[in-house]
Amino acid sequence: MSNNQVVSSVKDTGLVEKRRNQMIKGAIALFKEKGFHRTTTREIARESGFSIGTLYEYIRTKEDVLFLVCDAIYDQVRDRLEASADWQNPSVANLEKVVESFFRLMDDMQEEIIIMYQEVKSLKKKTKEYVLNKERDMVAMLDKMIRASLPQAIAKQDAALIANNIFVQGQMWAFRRWMLQKQFTLEAYIERQMHFLLQSLAIDKV
Amino acid sequence: MSNNQVVSSVKDTGLVEKRRNQMIKGAIALFKEKGFHRTTTREIARESGFSIGTLYEYIRTKEDVLFLVCDAIYDQVRDRLEASADWQNPSVANLEKVVESFFRLMDDMQEEIIIMYQEVKSLKKKTKEYVLNKERDMVAMLDKMIRASLPQAIAKQDAALIANNIFVQGQMWAFRRWMLQKQFTLEAYIERQMHFLLQSLAIDKV
Amino acid sequence: MSNNQVVSSVKDTGLVEKRRNQMIKGAIALFKEKGFHRTTTREIARESGFSIGTLYEYIRTKEDVLFLVCDAIYDQVRDRLEASADWQNPSVANLEKVVESFFRLMDDMQEEIIIMYQEVKSLKKKTKEYVLNKERDMVAMLDKMIRASLPQAIAKQDAALIANNIFVQGQMWAFRRWMLQKQFTLEAYIERQMHFLLQSLAIDKV
Amino acid sequence: MSNNQVVSSVKDTGLVEKRRNQMIKGAIALFKEKGFHRTTTREIARESGFSIGTLYEYIRTKEDVLFLVCDAIYDQVRDRLEASADWQNPSVANLEKVVESFFRLMDDMQEEIIIMYQEVKSLKKKTKEYVLNKERDMVAMLDKMIRASLPQAIAKQDAALIANNIFVQGQMWAFRRWMLQKQFTLEAYIERQMHFLLQSLAIDKV
DNA sequence: CATGAATGAGCTTTCATTCAT
DNA sequence: AATGAATGAAAGCTCATTCAT
Numbered sequence: 015m016s017n018n019q020v021v022s023s024v025k026d027t028g029l030v031e032k033r034r035n036q037m038i039k040g041a042i043a044l045f046k047e048k049g050f051h052r053t054t055t056r057e058i059a060r061e062s063g064f065s066i067g068t069l070y071e072y073i074r075t076k077e078d079v080l081f082l083v084c085d086a087i088y089d090q091v092r093d094r095l096e097a098s099a100d101w102q103n104p105s106v107a108n109l110e111k112v113v114e115s116f117f118r119l120m121d122d123m124q125e126e127i128i129i130m131y132q133e134v135k136s137l138k139k140k141t142k143e144y145v146l147n148k149e150r151d152m153v154a155m156l157d158k159m160i161r162a163s164l165p166q167a168i169a170k171q172d173a174a175l176i177a178n179n180i181f182v183q184g185q186m187w188a189f190r191r192w193m194l195q196k197q198f199t200l201e202a203y204i205e206r207q208m209h210f211l212l213q214s215l216a217i218d219k220v
Numbered sequence: 221m222s223n224n225q226v227v228s229s230v231k232d233t234g235l236v237e238k239r240r241n242q243m244i245k246g247a248i249a250l251f252k253e254k255g256f257h258r259t260t261t262r263e264i265a266r267e268s269g270f271s272i273g274t275l276y277e278y279i280r281t282k283e284d285v286l287f288l289v290c291d292a293i294y295d296q297v298r299d300r301l302e303a304s305a306d307w308q309n310p311s312v313a314n315l316e317k318v319v320e321s322f323f324r325l326m327d328d329m330q331e332e333i334i335i336m337y338q339e340v341k342s343l344k345k346k347t348k349e350y351v352l353n354k355e356r357d358m359v360a361m362l363d364k365m366i367r368a369s370l371p372q373a374i375a376k377q378d379a380a381l382i383a384n385n386i387f388v389q390g391q392m393w394a395f396r397r398w399m400l401q402k403q404f405t406l407e408a409y410i411e412r413q414m415h416f417l418l419q420s421l422a423i424d425k426v
Numbered sequence: 427m428s429n430n431q432v433v434s435s436v437k438d439t440g441l442v443e444k445r446r447n448q449m450i451k452g453a454i455a456l457f458k459e460k461g462f463h464r465t466t467t468r469e470i471a472r473e474s475g476f477s478i479g480t481l482y483e484y485i486r487t488k489e490d491v492l493f494l495v496c497d498a499i500y501d502q503v504r505d506r507l508e509a510s511a512d513w514q515n516p517s518v519a520n521l522e523k524v525v526e527s528f529f530r531l532m533d534d535m536q537e538e539i540i541i542m543y544q545e546v547k548s549l550k551k552k553t554k555e556y557v558l559n560k561e562r563d564m565v566a567m568l569d570k571m572i573r574a575s576l577p578q579a580i581a582k583q584d585a586a587l588i589a590n591n592i593f594v595q596g597q598m599w600a601f602r603r604w605m606l607q608k609q610f611t612l613e614a615y616i617e618r619q620m621h622f623l624l625q626s627l628a629i630d631k632v
Numbered sequence: 633m634s635n636n637q638v639v640s641s642v643k644d645t646g647l648v649e650k651r652r653n654q655m656i657k658g659a660i661a662l663f664k665e666k667g668f669h670r671t672t673t674r675e676i677a678r679e680s681g682f683s684i685g686t687l688y689e690y691i692r693t694k695e696d697v698l699f700l701v702c703d704a705i706y707d708q709v710r711d712r713l714e715a716s717a718d719w720q721n722p723s724v725a726n727l728e729k730v731v732e733s734f735f736r737l738m739d740d741m742q743e744e745i746i747i748m749y750q751e752v753k754s755l756k757k758k759t760k761e762y763v764l765n766k767e768r769d770m771v772a773m774l775d776k777m778i779r780a781s782l783p784q785a786i787a788k789q790d791a792a793l794i795a796n797n798i799f800v801q802g803q804m805w806a807f808r809r810w811m812l813q814k815q816f817t818l819e820a821y822i823e824r825q826m827h828f829l830l831q832s833l834a835i836d837k838v
Numbered sequence: 839c840a841t842g843a844a845t846g847a848g849c850t851t852t853c854a855t856t857c858a859t
Numbered sequence: 860a861a862t863g864a865a866t867g868a869a870a871g872c873t874c875a876t877t878c879a880t
Contacts, residue, residue, distance in 0.1 A: 178400065689864065
């Protein structure tokens with residue numbers, strides 16, 4: 015369903031969704047290549063397959079495109095994360111599965127992740143908060159899973175910290191690829207991070 | 221000594237260094253506020269206390285300013301990190317000290333850290349590599365310290381991974397402050413991260 | 427009867443007239459607020475109660491709307507002016523009545539008058555002439571009335587000049603309201619202008 | 633001295649004045665031809681003899697140009713009006729001289745007058761008021777002259793009304809030239825208007 | 839007849855960079 | 860060495876108009 019944080023002149027919501035998807039796809043391709051600021055609205059229109067006039071029928075400002083892109087990426091990450099494991103039955107095994115899926119997801123969506131974290135800052139306060147809340151939600155999912163999975167009790171803060179660490183280690187695979195991906199295969203990276211994670215939680219490898 | 225990656229028309233190296241320091245200071249203040257792309261060269265000149273013409277006597281392009289800024293921040297981080305502990309006598313205690321200092325440093329220099337990691341992407345390939353090498357160097361320092369400090373042997377890759385984790389956990393204090401700094405004091409953050417670090421390395425708290 | 431200076435794709439003349447009246451009403455409301463140039467065709471369509479596509483079924487260019495508006499205003503002024511007095515029986519008394527009516531009319535239709543005189547210039551030559559001829563006609567009516575009313579003979583040119591003066595004094599009530607309407611009530615304005623008019627024509631107040 | 637209602641990036645006030653004069657001259661030429669809204673900033677720059685970038689060194693928005701133009705025209709009218717007669721020694725003869733000069737001035741500056749009264753409406757409230765105050769001042773000059781010149785006393789309101797009438801009759805020579813200038817020479821126009829003016833004031837022609 | 843999505847020329851404005859003084 | 864006026868490519872955005880449905 016088309017995002018209604020962003021105003022469109024076009025009424026047909028089905029069309030709005032379709033066009034915005036084209037737009038998001040086109041914009042991501044361009045943002046990957048040159049970042050938000052160096053991409054022009056004309057380029058976005060062309061890459062999306064329509065004219066500049068049409069682009070502006072579906073958004074109001076260039077920033078709207080960025081918002082749509084960030085929002086779409088978050089939703090995609092979340093959807094895939096939710097589908098990746100059994101969140102209803104917490105267990106160390108399922109936690110491991112979640113973490114592994116998350117790392118694989120970050121590998122899959124490297125470029126999108128880089129775009130998102132590097133450009134959200136360009137959103138204005140309100141929109142930025144809206145988007146960051148989605149991150150908060152996902153961290154909370156993981157947080158909850160951690161607390162429910164562990165055999166022993168864990169302090170609330172500790173669970174939150176670990177959840178954040180996992181998140182950042184996932185993102186780091188994308189952001190620091192120039193450093194990490196020369197030294198590690200994805201498999202090795204996952205395996206070693208998982209090892210240290212379990213170790214730090216004093217859990218014997220299953 | 222003035223950075224000679226960037227070409228200046230002015231010969232007097234002392235003057236070049238002085239002017240560039242003014243420029244870096246001014247630019248950082250502005251980048252903190254509005255980011256690199258939204259800051260104009262005119263503003264940088266004014267904030268630095270000289271004219272736009274003079275600015276261009278000491279650099280060649282706007283990107284040069286960004287480079288100078290990133291470079292200066294890295295140097296500052298490195299200097300302070302080096303001064304913060306006894307790197308010559310590796311020990312778990314010294315490792316802890318280094319890690320703690322690093323986290324405190326990241327707290328101190330939050331804004332600069334954010335600038336750096338959010339804007340390096342705007343540097344062109346060659347310059348970016350030059351800057352990222354400085355990051356590599358610092359990670360290497362930590363890596364080496366880890367390997368030398370631990371009572372038991374640690375795989376080369378593992379040390380590198382831990383070093384990266386520490387780095388990213390430090391940066392995360394700055395980048396995710398909207399999430400972390402509501403839940404943790406710096407002290408608590410350091411304490412818990414250190415706890416998990418030692419735990420994951422199977423070291424009993426000293 | 428719908429104005430056939432402006433071409434319409436729609437055949438049904440009754441409908442054309444109905445739609446154009448909606449359009450004129452909508453456009454006047456908008457022109458009052460923001461002038462012709464700052465009003466968009468989309469706004470005119472919306473304000474008129476139909477779609478942009480429909481708007482263009484009844485006109486060919488945006489300028490057509492302006493023409494229709496000016497034309498309608500002139501017709502309205504003329505209709506009301508004609509109805510306001512007994513033009514068939516010239517007399518000083520009737521002349522006075524006409525002048526008073528005209529001033530009251532200008533007060534009533536201030537905004538419309540302002541629109542018309544401020545935007546006609548945007549019409550292209552031919553249409554502008556068509557519209558200005560209506561003004562000429564009205565001045566001629568007054569001119570004729572003056573010549574027929576006065577006890578003594580008056581030079582042709584003089585009658586024309588006086589007719590123009592009266593017209594402009596009426597418009598001035600609308601255009602210079604920021605200056606005049608602070609100092610005069612409409613009644614006082616009419617009374618004093620009439621006084622000077624009669625005086626200049628050497629007629630004793632009836 | 634350069635108008636400081638409008639902000640300029642250029643510091644050299646002499647230069648600012650020079651460039652703005654070029655700009656005003658260029659803009660008037662264009663506004664005469666096509667009006668404010670149909671004239672582009674690029675055209676103004678080209679006509680003024682400099683680049684679009686330079687234009688914007690001396691103004692902030694397109695509206696600034698319009699303001700500068702209106703302001704300059706008013707100042708010119710006022711200067712010429714002040715120079716045209718002996719304002720210090722009121723007398724019917726001098727009043728006649730003033731009126732005649734004013735009419736001649738309106739003839740001379742027809743195009744400018746048309747621009748001004750047709751485009752002031754596009755200024756925003758504050759600037760418009762600033763400009764209209766200049767009109768008020770001039771009307772006040774005339775008003776004062778009328779009161780001081782007449783042999784008999786005249787009511788305050790009446791003097792103001794007569795002053796306004798004279799003003800509007802002057803402007804009408806420019807605005808209604810399509811109607812008046814076919815029937816009257818300037819000389820005749822002045823002569824007849826003066827005749828009716830004196831008549832209405834019950835003054836015997838000198 | 840009515841609709842409204844699509845178009846793209848064209849607008850105002852910005853800003854990195856140069857260069858004469 | 861320092862200045863700041865000049866430049867113009869290029870950006871974001873608007874809007875009159877068309878035309879398939």
